[in-house]
Amino acid sequence: MDDDDVLDLGCQVLPWISNQVILIGQHTRNKVYGTLGCELFVLSQQIASISGTAIALQKLLKVFEIVDKACSRSRGEADRFQALKRIRSYKDSTSQIRQTVIKETQESLVDFVLHSPEYHTLLRLIPDCLAADETEPLHTEQGYQDNEDIGYPGHLNETLYNQLQTYATCRCRTGHLEWTHLRLSTERQSGDEDISFELVFKANSSLPTHSQSFVQWKESKVIVPRRTAVQKRKKVGFAISTLEPLSPNRNRSRMAQRMRRLELGEFCKLIDDRRGDPVHFYIHSNVLKVIEPPDPNPYRGIFAFGGLSLGQWLENTPHVSNMGKSHLAYTIAKSVWQYYNSPWMIAPWNHESIQLLNEESGLKGDGKPHPYLKTKLVREIVKFKEFYYGSDLMHQYPNILALGILLIEIAIKQPLASKECPHPLSETMINDYYTWAWTTAHRSNLKEAVHPLYEEAVNNCLNPELFSGSSIQQSREEDEIRARKSTLYEKIVLPLKRLSDAYRDDWDIQSLPRANTAETISHQNISAKPISASESPLQTDFTVAIFCALPLEVNAVSGLFDGFCEDSALYQNAPGDSNTYTLGRMGRHHAVLVHLPGMGTIPASQAASSIRSTYPNIKLALVVGICGSVPFKNGPAAAEILLGDIVVSEGIFQHDFGRKVPGAFLFKTSVTDVHGRPNAAIRGFLSKIKTTMAQKRIRSKIENYLEAINQTLGNDTARYPGVEQDELFQSTYxxxxxxxxxxxxxxxxxxxxxxxxxxxxxxxxxxxNKNKLVQRKRLQTALTLGHTPSPTIHFGLIASGDTVMKSGQDRDLIAKQANVIAFEMEGGGVWDSLPCLVVKGVCDYADSHKNKVWQPYAAATGAACMRALLDEWRF
Structure with missing residues (x-):
């Protein structure tokens, strides 16, 4: 189809599709569908008027491609715009096929909105189409374009490397060349700009040079002209035989007045200068010159503590979300593409050569990790190998395989151990590295663990035939490299870019703490970032309320906040609201932590009824903490419930609500006699988080969040107490x-x-008497295999009341009659006032043998599960 046919197709089907999206929103009461439907309808009315410019036309075609994917069940139609053509054919039909098209389109749209990273891309593209301007630079993602993205031409990378290698050579003990860190970035620059490279060098300090925990860094920027005069003139048809610098424009003329040639030994003096200002260099006429005074750009403020290699960082960082993994993977992949076949890749990159340095985040005392390439600027004697020859090799491109290994390590948050591949990646070791990468990626199921686009990028890295048909067929070596870079961008970088672009927020990472001494890193006390007054949300922005009754429950939940709102003057309680709150951010949600004055349904009910007077837009209440459980879950989903497991409410049963008659207590056996069902949003959410894919994501996150909590609390407070401590006595004992x-x-x-x-x-x-203990299969299996049982999530009816359950016989009687799986004391009070879920860790079996040994761990598992569920909540 040509462009005019595509525009005509869009005009015909877009109003119908927008109507289907709006109908889905009305049915689900989810405003995200309404937003998308309205955007599509407005665009459909403006197609004719905005399609006259090349930029708007390009963006319109991209919108139609994404909408076609959104309406396609297979997401991989062989024919371009096949889904839209099918809609055009049957949208006005009176046949039965029309109903099938409506049903399948709506199902595809729901899946697209809920799961596709391109949903957010589509929402950004539509306003861009309506506001497109001819002055906007044309951008395409269809393969590598030298003048469109920041994929620096090879001569820039070599020029930068050779200049630094020459001028940074010195005799001082600091070893600048051995401590060169090149900042990896995904920032774009226009095709005609000079390119700025950011580097940091180790500066001389009073500490011994072997101390790596404290490093005095000197930031620098090196500007390299993108083109030479001969390249520019060849572009317009002139034949020039000499290479001369470009004629400087007005800005360069001003810069030239500030440039001077480096003197012998001056590089060391500039790097060792104790002032915090960065050093700015410019490569002019193939000479490295210093710019004085430097441009007034803010410096990164790299912490004096030496940072960690990627391998150490992955092992020591308690939690890296899929968002953070995607951004990190995209940054490294794009950098590999930028520096491909240059001296910066003399050796394939690995988790030792990638360093995470902490840069200032704008908040006092707080840092944010960013990847740098650590390299030794050595003179290249033998040209490095970009391609290995050998019929017995499973993969022939070491740099691409090394990138695949880095992506896998980031995805599983575990570096390749030296014992698995004890020698560096080389022609003789490449098969061993390929075997590890293939088996690890297959075993880890990256599609579900991270995202299908992430798996696509890894799969292409591991594809031995990735460059077949493009790289070897070229007549010149530079053409081969260019063809490979184009494939590298399209097949590996672009999927990660799309995934990274889908996350509009920044990294979701529990940062490593700063050390408080020069030689050692102190205990890792993870603390959330304070939210400044300028970034503080409004009271109407808080949509999640978390209720905790005990300090140990609050401690566990507080350890999972990403940031706290500390300016109390901005948040005053409404008249009549006597609650005590802690405010902050958890992932994408602004959350209110409610400190209950005591245990029981009455304090919880009073707090829940008051909160909306201060925070009116609460959409979800989470009652989080510890509880006692029924040891064996009844019904078709029968299962053992162990200490440390988590229970999530499908409903609330008030077990101390009923009638007292002579000799007995008759409680209400119907849930609806006391508390109604959860609302439609929560029932739908429960259906989602019970799915196999969601459960895998949640279980993985619980482990990470548990580690984060334990790091925060310290002294192994929230560690698993041990299988031998999990004792269940017979109910009559x-x-x-x-x-x-x-x-x-x-x-x-x-x-x-x-x-x-x-x-x-x-x-x-x-x-x-230990002979009265009840044996459980899960514990026996754990003892046999020698591992710790992972917390399991159990869904069901939860008994709530102001009476502490300490009777195994009463526990079993109520569980049999009301089919409850746990007993707690606050959920019933919140349930009537707010859309509510109870999420609690099991600390005892609600019998007379209950004790406090398991309470810290149970509070941690409950909080970790709550945060993992909150990551899935989209309302």
Whole structure:
């Protein structure tokens, strides 16, 4: 189809598609569909008037491509715009096929909005189409274009490397050449600009040079002219035989007045200068010159602590979200493309050569990690190998395979161990590295763990035939390299770019702490960033409320905030609201942590009924903390529930609500007698998080969040207590004195009661009979295999009330009659006032043997699960 046919097709089908999206929004009561539907309708009315410019036309065609994908069930139609053509053919038909098209289109649109990273790209492109201007630079993502993206021509990379290698050579003990860090970036510059490269060098300090925990960094910027005069004139048809610098324009003339040639040994003096200002260099007439005074650009403010290699950073960072992984992977992949076949890649990049340095984030005392390439600027004697020859090799492109390994390491947050591949990647070792990469990627299921686009990029890195048909067929070596770079961009960089662009926020990373001494990094106390007054959200922006009754529950939840709103003057309680709040951000959500004054449904009910007077837009209430559980879940989804597992409410049953009759208590057995069902949004959310893919994502995140909490609390407070500590006694076996010499009342009681003292004593102190323990398969399996049971999420009805459940027999009776899986004390109070989910870690079995050993770990698992669920919440 030519462009006019595509525009005509769009005019015909876009109004119909927008109507389908709006209908989905009305049915689901989800405003994101309404937003998309309205945007598409407005665009459909403006196609004729805005399609006259080349830029708008290009963006319109891109919109139609994404909409075609959104309406296609397969997402891989062989014929371009096949889904849109099908809609045009049957949207006005009276046949049964029309209903099938409507049903399939709506299902595809729902899947697109909920799961495709291109949904946000589409929302950005539509306004761009309406506001397109001929003065806007034309941008294309169809392969590598030297003058469109920042894929520097090879001569720039070599010029930069050779100049630094020459001028930075010195005899001082600092070893500038061994501490060269090139900042990796995805920032774009227009095709006619000079290119700025950012580097940092180790400056001389009073500490010994072998100390790597404290490094005095000197930032520098090197500007390299993108083109020479001969290149520019050849472009317009002149034949020039000499290479001369471009005639400087007005800005360059001013800069030339500030440039001077470096003197012998001056590079060291500039790098060792204690002033914080960066050093600016310019390569002029193939000579490295210094610009004085430097341009007044803000410097990065790199922390004096030496940073970590990518491998160390992945192992030590408690949590890196898929968003952070995608940004990091895209930055490294694009940098490989930019510096491909240049001296900067004399050796394939690995998790040792990529360094994460902490740059100032704009908040006092807080840093943000950014990737740098650590390299030794050595003189190239033998040209490095970009391609390995050999019929027995499983992969022939070491730099591409090395990139694939880096992407896999980032995805699984685990570096390739030296014992698996003990020698550097070389022609003799490439098969071993390829085997590790292939088996690890296959075992990790990157499609579900990160995203299908991420898996696509990794799969292309591991494809031995990635360059077949393009690289070897070229007549000149430079043409081969150019063809390979084009394929590298299209097949690897572009999928990661699309995924990274889908995340409009910044990295979601629990940063490593700063060390408080020069020689060692102190205990890793992860703390959330304070949110400045200028960035503080409005009270109407808070949409999530988290209710906690105990300090240990608050501690666990607080460890998972990404930032806190510390300016109390901005947030005053409404009249009549006596609640105490902690405000902050969790992922994409602004959250209110409610500190309940005590346990039970009454304090929770009072807090829940007041919160909306201060924060009126609460869409989800999460009651988070610890609870007692029924050890065996009944029904078709029968399962063992262990200590440390998590329960998530499908409904609330108030177990102390009923009628007292002589000799018995008759509680209401119907949920609707007390509390209604969750609303439609929460019921839909529960359906989503029960799916296999969502469960895999959530389980993976729980492990990361648990580690983050433990780092915050310190001293292994939230660590798993041990399989041997998980004891379940028979429900009829009482926790009491069993020796008459210890307590006559306990041992001679006629109604099986115990004295008050026993509730302060442990089973070990009371000598509870271990022969009365109930065996569980999950624990036996864990003991046999020697591993710690991972927290399992259980969905079901949760009993709530102001009565503490400490009776195994009563627990089992209520569980049998009401089919509950756990007992807690706050959910019933919040449920009536707000759309609510109870998410709690199991700390005991709601029997007389309950103790506090498991409470910190249970509070941590409940909080970790809450945060993982919140990452899935989209309303």
């Amino acid at each position: 009482q926790h009491k004195h069993h020796d008459p010499l210890d307590c006559f009342g306990c041992t001679h009681s006629t109604n099986n009661t115990a004295c008050d003292e026993v509730f302060e004593l442990s089973c070990h102190q009371l000598k509870c």
